[in-house]
Amino acid sequence: MSPVLSETGFVAVGAAADVPALEGRSVLVDGRRIAIFRLPDGWAATDAACPHRGGPLQDGIVADHCVTCPLHNRRFDLRTGRQDGGDDAVAVHEVFERDGMLWMRLA
Amino acid sequence: MFSTHGILVAGGGIAGQAVCEAVRARDPHVALTLVCAEAHKPYDRVRLGALLADGTSVEDLRLRPDEWYADRQITVLTSTRVVGADLDAGTVALSDGTVRHADRVVLCTGSDAFVPPLPGRELPGVVVFRDPADCAAMVARSAQIERAAVIGGGLLGLEAAHALAARGCATSVVHLVDRLMERQLDAPAAAMLAPAMEGLGVDVRLSHATQEIAADPDGRVAGLLFSDGTSLACQLVVVAVGIRPQVGLARTLGLAVERGIVVDDRLTTSHPRVLAVGECAQHRGTVHGIVAPIHDQALVAARTLTGADAAYAGSIPTAKLKVMGVDLVTAGAAEGEREVLAADATAQTYRKLVLGADGTVLGAVLLGDIRGAELLMDAVRTGTTTEDGLALLAEASQATAAELPDTAQVCNCNGVCKGAIVGAIREGGLGSTQEVVRVTRAGAGCGSCKPIVSELLALERAGAAEEPAYLCPCARQTREQLAAIVRDEDVRSVSALGEACGAGRACGACKPGLSYLLEERQAGRFRQERHAKFINDRVHANIQHDGTFSVVPRIRGGVVTADELRRFADVADKYELPMIKITGGQRIDLLGVTKEQLPAVWEDLGMPSGYAYSKAVRTVKTCVGTQFCRFGLGDAITVGIDLEEAMEGLHTPHKVKSAVAGCPRNCSEAYVKDIGLVAVEGGWEVYVGGASGATIRKGDLLATVATAAEGKRVALAFLQHYREEGDHLERTYGYLERVGLDAVQAAVLDPERMAALLERFAIARAACDPDPWRERSAPVHPKQFAELDSDAALDLVAPAEATR
Numbered sequence A: 001m002s003p004v005l006s007e008t009g010f011v012a013v014g015a016a017a018d019v020p021a022l023e024g025r026s027v028l029v030d031g032r033r034i035a036i037f038r039l040p041d042g043w044a045a046t047d048a049a050c051p052h053r054g055g056p057l058q059d060g061i062v063a064d065h066c067v068t069c070p071l072h073n074r075r076f077d078l079r080t081g082r083q084d085g086g087d088d089a090v091a092v093h094e095v096f097e098r099d100g101m102l103w104m105r106l107a
Numbered sequence B: 001m002f003s004t005h006g007i008l009v010a011g012g013g014i015a016g017q018a019v020c021e022a023v024r025a026r027d028p029h030v031a032l033t034l035v036c037a038e039a040h041k042p043y044d045r046v047r048l049g050a051l052l053a054d055g056t057s058v059e060d061l062r063l064r065p066d067e068w069y070a071d072r073q074i075t076v077l078t079s080t081r082v083v084g085a086d087l088d089a090g091t092v093a094l095s096d097g098t099v100r101h102a103d104r105v106v107l108c109t110g111s112d113a114f115v116p117p118l119p120g121r122e123l124p125g126v127v128v129f130r131d132p133a134d135c136a137a138m139v140a141r142s143a144q145i146e147r148a149a150v151i152g153g154g155l156l157g158l159e160a161a162h163a164l165a166a167r168g169c170a171t172s173v174v175h176l177v178d179r180l181m182e183r184q185l186d187a188p189a190a191a192m193l194a195p196a197m198e199g200l201g202v203d204v205r206l207s208h209a210t211q212e213i214a215a216d217p218d219g220r221v222a223g224l225l226f227s228d229g230t231s232l233a234c235q236l237v238v239v240a241v242g243i244r245p246q247v248g249l250a251r252t253l254g255l256a257v258e259r260g261i262v263v264d265d266r267l268t269t270s271h272p273r274v275l276a277v278g279e280c281a282q283h284r285g286t287v288h289g290i291v292a293p294i295h296d297q298a299l300v301a302a303r304t305l306t307g308a309d310a311a312y313a314g315s316i317p318t319a320k321l322k323v324m325g326v327d328l329v330t331a332g333a334a335e336g337e338r339e340v341l342a343a344d345a346t347a348q349t350y351r352k353l354v355l356g357a358d359g360t361v362l363g364a365v366l367l368g369d370i371r372g373a374e375l376l377m378d379a380v381r382t383g384t385t386t387e388d389g390l391a392l393l394a395e396a397s398q399a400t401a402a403e404l405p406d407t408a409q410v411c412n413c414n415g416v417c418k419g420a421i422v423g424a425i426r427e428g429g430l431g432s433t434q435e436v437v438r439v440t441r442a443g444a445g446c447g448s449c450k451p452i453v454s455e456l457l458a459l460e461r462a463g464a465a466e467e468p469a470y471l472c473p474c475a476r477q478t479r480e481q482l483a484a485i486v487r488d489e490d491v492r493s494v495s496a497l498g499e500a501c502g503a504g505r506a507c508g509a510c511k512p513g514l515s516y517l518l519e520e521r522q523a524g525r526f527r528q529e530r531h532a533k534f535i536n537d538r539v540h541a542n543i544q545h546d547g548t549f550s551v552v553p554r555i556r557g558g559v560v561t562a563d564e565l566r567r568f569a570d571v572a573d574k575y576e577l578p579m580i581k582i583t584g585g586q587r588i589d590l591l592g593v594t595k596e597q598l599p600a601v602w603e604d605l606g607m608p609s610g611y612a613y614s615k616a617v618r619t620v621k622t623c624v625g626t627q628f629c630r631f632g633l634g635d636a637i638t639v640g641i642d643l644e645e646a647m648e649g650l651h652t653p654h655k656v657k658s659a660v661a662g663c664p665r666n667c668s669e670a671y672v673k674d675i676g677l678v679a680v681e682g683g684w685e686v687y688v689g690g691a692s693g694a695t696i697r698k699g700d701l702l703a704t705v706a707t708a709a710e711g712k713r714v715a716l717a718f719l720q721h722y723r724e725e726g727d728h729l730e731r732t733y734g735y736l737e738r739v740g741l742d743a744v745q746a747a748v749l750d751p752e753r754m755a756a757l758l759e760r761f762a763i764a765r766a767a768c769d770p771d772p773w774r775e776r777s778a779p780v781h782p783k784q785f786a787e788l789d790s791d792a793a794l795d796l797v798a799p800a801e802a803t804r
């Protein structure tokens, strides 16, 4: 593993090509299910479970900067994790792509 | 100090709801329980009269949807009464036998309709006007009788009488006093109101003291007997003479009760942990019977409950008559020593101000011309003084919404002032009256203030026309505008549409609607994009509460083979599925399938997708028809399967459910389907716009035709018409209500237009995918049915290799 990345706590979680444009896919990291989204200008990662009732956020509809939970339509800003029009928030994690591989670090 | 066990609100009327809203706004955490004796969650009693008109249900009157309570963690119990409480122990006893903890109790028990002790008051056919059951009784009875009588010529009685008359039932209002609405109106205004009611077809009888309700030999209502010896034949009696606060529970709890439950300026009863709000409460000797004070009281009660200071100083009584065709508003005193008047007997208008000796505005009566009502109500409410009452009246009649002070209450039902409305319009960039009503709730009550809401909106929009309903509200694009862009620029995908005009980019909620629009307009040339679809349409199954999916294969006409049944059983065993269920749509549902299992489950089933997850053609239910039934007039099974095959695979604005019945006994429920074919003697009837879900509506008879083949043509032409004209997420029942049957008949039955519709239908049908489950062997993306780590061994490149 790349020493620089692993020392800074990043782990490789999968191939970037496995996440289609404007969709999300989840992966288990340290026992926590994380949703990773491919946005028009980069990547975003959040806890996969919606703070409302655990809906799978990776299955939500993704727009330029937000995802809408498929169960009851709560919408979260993928930059801040904050719910749009509500008080809930979802944890946001760091994620980036290098050489076709996705790397992430839990917040 | 109390906050561990929270607050329990007894009574889910407007008051109970207002208390919950006001408390939640101040404290997002305190435990809140709302106990409703009625079977419904809080609804808008003010609009109850709508149930006397056709097509409105209690659900339509709901103050808040279920999610509202769930989202705010408010526990709501319905069909449950509070029966007692141990106030010092902090427990409350409910009618279901359970006991709940609560440190504070708010009594919002409202009132009952008062029925005076008249002989005959118990007869069937004697009703009050207070809840949905009363309305249902009135509707049922008014259809079968010759005349209805309403006892009571107040606001409520007049509203009931007008609604009954509007249903085509001859109706009389019988009033004890010599003028209508004597509590709110002075004699001259009342004298103008009576003929106005007569003009709407209501027979008005003043100075009539009802002595007895007479019965016919079968023991049903036959008429009213009056004290002067005269009588009136009628078969329905609505008693609307007043209300009586519900104080039984308060008495049980040992609270101080007079006419209502006595409360102080903090809305606290004689027990410090119990408050009372609404029609059950008596404050400074007054029990209010209207909505506006409830909102004032609820705000004060919420402050008291959350430990803040507040005092309720009482409310000015106001009234608006909700009878179409009669404009009437009153506020405060109707009579006084100093009155200024502007009346026109010919125009039937009457405008009066009541002033105190020092020029304080004490009351207003406006009949026939209610311009400036908000300004005058505000003057009464704030105790404005004027030296020239006539000038104030004149000024009010010229006043536009622009001149109202920000504090003027525009919506008296929901207590919303002008400032709040304007603020919401600016802050939310609201563009249509409908949006403003939704956000601010001004106009969501009796609706009489909607014109002012529109006026305020128009002011904010500097005269620009209101915005229509948007398909993409973020980019402010209507369906028509988007369709024009699609056509003019030959747009072929949702992404391209987003690039062209921004639609679908900001929140994404409209992407499925955009996707449908493109598919419908561009048929075969449209490029599918999965990110524009709801998860159900990305994996062709319905997502469930735990993130698993359900699988419903196509079972045309509800007919299965033994071999198919065996495969269902085998698949359920093999994948250890938690449930196999017969659906309400004559099909079989396999529940609890994971996303990763979907392709294999479909493969083993070997049946096509039933599209049960999509806004698409769903089922065609059938009955056994002539093939087996002794009453059968048509071969429902064959016709149904044929119809399903013809339509399946097509996306639609909302789901489309159909049925074919072999005779009017309607065993397959064809009368309540989006499209229903019913065999009758000598032919087939085609019904459209039926529904039996959240809305129940019998379909409209679109056409009666000689053969099943013709029935199918009409059905398919209608389907295509709806595909082209229906709004996204508008079922056929909504569409028919919106445009009317005549318009649909004109568009579908005209031979030329029908031929054109059928041609476009054929193109769309040829372009659609009758079985997306074939993606099991040709996925649109390698991870279509997988997470990043669904099968680590196969798909994940080892991290070490990846970075080498």
Ligand code: SRM
Pocket (backbone or CB within 6 Å): B542, B543, B544, B545, B550, B552, B581, B582, B583, B584, B585, B586, B587, B588, B589, B612, B618, B619, B657, B672, B673, B690, B691, B692, B693, B694, B695, B731
């Ligand atoms: C499976 C089934 C219930 C059952 O176990 O029988 C069902 C299940 C659902 N119905 Fe239904 N409906 C089912 C028959 C019906 C029927 C009966 C019928 O079709 O004859 C109705 C009334 C008919 C009608 O629509 O007029 C019905 C009226 C609804 C409605 C109310 C629609 C309305 O506008 O009033 C909804 C909500 C909606 O569409 O927004 C709904 C929505 C749903 C959804 C899709 C809710 C959702 O979005 O997740 C449910 C999926 C549950 C799941 O986890 O899979 N379902 N639903 C039935 C599947 C029928 C099938 O074979 O395809």
Ligand SMILES: Cc1cc2nc3c(=O)[nH]c(=O)nc-3n(C[C@H](O)[C@H](O)[C@H](O)COP(=O)(O)OP(=O)(O)OC[C@H]3O[C@@H](n4cnc5c(N)ncnc54)[C@H](O)[C@@H]3O)c2cc1C
Pocket (backbone or CB within 6 Å): B010, B011, B012, B013, B014, B015, B016, B035, B036, B037, B038, B045, B046, B047, B048, B049, B080, B081, B082, B083, B108, B109, B110, B111, B112, B129, B130, B131, B156, B159, B246, B249, B277, B278, B279, B280, B288, B289, B290, B291, B292, B294, B320, B322, B413, B446
């Ligand atoms: C047809 C009609 C038209 C009206 N039009 C207007 C109008 O245009 N403008 C206006 O301002 N006002 C109007 N009103 C009056 C207005 O509706 C009432 O003032 C208002 O609804 C009272 O609200 P509330 O919550 O205090 O009482 P209610 O609406 O009576 O609610 C009290 C609730 O508490 C429940 N309850 C009672 N005891 C218990 C218990 N022990 N445990 C649990 N639950 C209990 C009752 O079943 C009821 O559901 C109208 C009323 C009617 C009937």
Ligand code: SF4
Pocket (backbone or CB within 6 Å): none
């Ligand atoms: S009625 Fe339909 S939508 Fe409601 S819970 Fe049952 S299946 Fe789900």
Ligand code: FES
Pocket (backbone or CB within 6 Å): A050, A051, A052, A053, A054, A055, A069, A070, A071, A072, A073, A074
């Ligand atoms: S679980 Fe996400 S909105 Fe309900």
